[in-house]
Amino acid sequence: MKKQIIAAFVSFSVFCLSTAALAAAPIKIGALFSVTGPASFLGEPERNSAKMVVDEINKAGGVKGHQLELITYDTTGDATKAVQLANKLIKDDHVVAIIGPSTSGETMAVIPVVEKAHVPLISCAAALKITEPVKSWVFKTAQNDTLAVDRIYEQLRKEKKTKVAILTVSDAFGSSGREQLKAEAGRYGIQILSDDTYGPKDTDMTAQLTKIRASQAQAVICWGTNPGPAVVARNAKQLGLTIPLYMSHGVSSKKFIDLAGDAAEGIRLPSGKVLVADLLPKSDHQKASLISFKRDYQHHYNADGDHFGGHAWDAVMLLKGAIERGADNPTSIRNQLEATRHFAGIGGVFNYSAKDHAGLTKDAFVLVEVKNKNWTLVK
Known part of the structure; x- marks a missing residue:
């Protein structure tokens, strides 16, 4: 009887340990x-x-x-x-x-x-x-990039700018952005005067920007992820391009400012709120x-x-x-x-x-x- 009690206790202990181990997996x-x-x-x-x-x-x-x-x-x-x-x-x-x-x-x-x-x-x-x-x-x-496009176009409409040039990187992110920029333009009364691309590894976008400078565009929208947009910013500054330059949320970090240097000054882009968290009202959820x-x-x-x-x-x-x-x-x-x-x-x-x-x-x-x-x- 004593052996049976001990055996039962051991079995119960093993069961408890196994159950605990399983629960804690x-x-x-x-x-x-x-x-x-x-x-x-x-x-x-x-x-x-x-x-x-x-x-x-x-x-x-x-x-x-x-x-x-x-x-x-x-x-x-x-x-x-x-x-x-x-x-x-x-x-x-x-x-x-x-x-x-x-x-x-x-x-x-x-x-x-x-x-x-x-x-x-x-x-x-x-x-x-x-x-x-x-x-x-x-x-x-x-x-979604559509939300980013809408945020840029809303601002352009607010400023009564209706003619833009777009410059997008030729990868999945850029292609999606380009598609949405074109698809949403009509809703905001935006006319795309120049539609050009650049490669993910390109190191000079002067040719595309020179073409844009010769157009009647009132703003440039560049869609890509670093380092390409920083190159675009530097090239635009070198060319003396004075119209507003917008970037996508693909460069929404301090890294972009580091890469673009002084050429980043004045550039606008849609971003999640984390970059300006301290500036948000207390009521923000x-x-x-x-x-x-x-x-x-x-x-x-x-x-x-x-x-x-x-x-x-x-x-x-x-x-x-x-x-x-x-x-x-x-x-x-x-x-x-x-x-x-x-x-x-x-x-x-x-x-x-x-x-x-x-x-x-x-x-x-x-x-x-x-x-x-x-x-x-x-x-």
Whole structure:
């Protein structure tokens, strides 16, 4: 009888330990960021922000008793490599969701992988076609380029400028921006007098800008990610181009000002609110999250938290919210992401639905301008 009691006690103890171990199993989240390579200005702050917020969540006890395990790979901005690493995250690492990639081209390449595997992806890239039409397993945190286009065109209409020149980079991000600039022009009474492109590795855009200078354009809109737009800014200054120069949200970080130098002065662009968080009214729903994010990033990395790092912060926090609401596998996480409402993040206030996996409105953007080598809010 005594042996039976001991055996039962041992069995019960093993069961409890096994149950505790099972309950405490970490939840694996994958991340694909362009930490090195041409898009490192995107991927490095994204990687840093994701790691920062996951560490903070884990130090606070995790989510519903689970620690989050972040498995991050550097895609170097290469779409083929991104696909290979997405498969590795799904088949070898058994992640429940993937954050990233950093760029639109990589994201479009990875979408068929996650759709086939039924693993939710929260992209940090901006192209409209990432989530339009809606894909069941694909979400995004970067603001749609259509919203950025609308913000620029609204300002031009306010200033009664109706003739523009557009200069876009010949990659997925630039192509999407060019498409939206042309598609939205009519709604705002905008006439595009010059429509030109440049290559992602081009180091001189003087020819395109000389053509624009000879036109009757009242403003130039450049659509790309660093370093190309900084080259455009410097070339425009060298040519003495005096009409307003607008950039896309693809350069929404201090890195652009560093690259463009004095030529950045006066340039305007649509941006998430993080660049001007301190200038926002207290009533702004995002302000608390923005200030906290900037303070934490400065503490961890001795650098400014930016628009791009915010995409990854939002992605982690959206997953945290899904897990808090009971999700613990790819399907339930997908379902809870789609049910997310009124999440005030860094990129905006997110409201996902079955018909909208981007979740933001034009209110996610403010118009900013470079003054004295810093960002100011255009009112």
